[in-house]
Amino acid sequence: MIGTRQEWLAARLELLEAEKELTRRSDEVAQQRQALPWVRVDKDYQFNTEAGKVSLANLFEGRSQLIVYHFMFGPDYKAGCPSCSSIADGFDGITVHLANHDVTLTAVSRAPLEKLQAYKQRMGWSFPWASSSGGDFNFDFNVGFTEQQQREGNIDYNYQRGGHAMDMNPVPQPVVDFATSCGTDAPTYVRDRPGVSTFVLEDGVIYHTYSTYARGVDGIWAMYSWLDRAPKGRNETGVWWKRHDEYIGV
Numbered sequence: 001m002i003g004t005r006q007e008w009l010a011a012r013l014e015l016l017e018a019e020k021e022l023t024r025r026s027d028e029v030a031q032q033r034q035a036l037p038w039v040r041v042d043k044d045y046q047f048n049t050e051a052g053k054v055s056l057a058n059l060f061e062g063r064s065q066l067i068v069y070h071f072m073f074g075p076d077y078k079a080g081c082p083s084c085s086s087i088a089d090g091f092d093g094i095t096v097h098l099a100n101h102d103v104t105l106t107a108v109s110r111a112p113l114e115k116l117q118a119y120k121q122r123m124g125w126s127f128p129w130a131s132s133s134g135g136d137f138n139f140d141f142n143v144g145f146t147e148q149q150q151r152e153g154n155i156d157y158n159y160q161r162g163g164h165a166m167d168m169n170p171v172p173q174p175v176v177d178f179a180t181s182c183g184t185d186a187p188t189y190v191r192d193r194p195g196v197s198t199f200v201l202e203d204g205v206i207y208h209t210y211s212t213y214a215r216g217v218d219g220i221w222a223m224y225s226w227l228d229r230a231p232k233g234r235n236e237t238g239v240w241w242k243r244h245d246e247y248i249g250v
Contacts, residue, residue: 038200038207045137047130048113056137059130060201065103069220070143070195073109073116075133077192078183080109080119084194085243090222091127106130110138110192122245141211143193150191157193158213166190174239181243196220 003011045056060066071088072081080088088107095105106128109116113131120129138144145155157164165172171186179189195213199206218224223241227234 033210036210038209041199041206041208043136043140045132046135047108047132047137049128049130050113050117054130056199056206057201059104059106059128060199061099061104061128063099063102063104064201066199066201067098067103067105068197068199069105069107070138070141070193070197071107071109071129072189072192072194073111073119073182074144074184074188074192075110075112076184076188077111077115079181079243080123081189081192081194082178082181082241082243085123086223086241087194087217087221088123088125088127089244090220092125095127104128108132108137110144123243138192141195141197141208142213143195145191145193147187147191150187158216164214166193177239 041056047054047056047059049058051058056066059068069084069088069091071084073079073084091105091107098105108130110132112133116129116131120126132138132144139146142157145157149155153162153167155161155167157167166175167190171190175190176186179186182189193213194217195211196217197211198209200209201207224234
């Protein structure tokens, strides 16, 4: 729609009220998120990192808060998920700010550490990335599933059973395409899922405080915050994004 500056200003002021209301509501939701009960973590989770084998407590790196990004990179993948990769592109610039606010950010995946390190080098990333290979961490936090769960239809993801695109039969073509880009097949690809989990370390005890999955991850997917402010918005006709080293002529 083409209009005058006066028409634009009137519409913009109306939008401003909606934006302010959204900000207030977002603040309320953040407070509700932080008011969730803390659940004690007693299991001894172990991870492989550049510093060797470490516990969940070690991932805090001396801080009291830990944010884990559940990066889709299964043991049989040859490359990380393109969507998770585009999200992770925003990590390096913020880890130092979080660290100076008593928060450690790390990615965790089920793939062996050697695969993660090779992919991290390819992408040019420096943020911490731990392998949970051989452990229960991904399964316990509902981002890793077994073939048996898959066969029996017992996958509970995003606090519900079924309903997600990765649980559909047949699997949607974009999921098949993502699986292919990761060097695996769709059933193998969807046994790993994206998400964010947060933890706090207090008086030597670790507590799980929050987890979000599926579109709950949109809030940390930086490109969408920018696209939502671009003239044509997300303007999506299917899956358009790629790993940052796969774009041509941009």
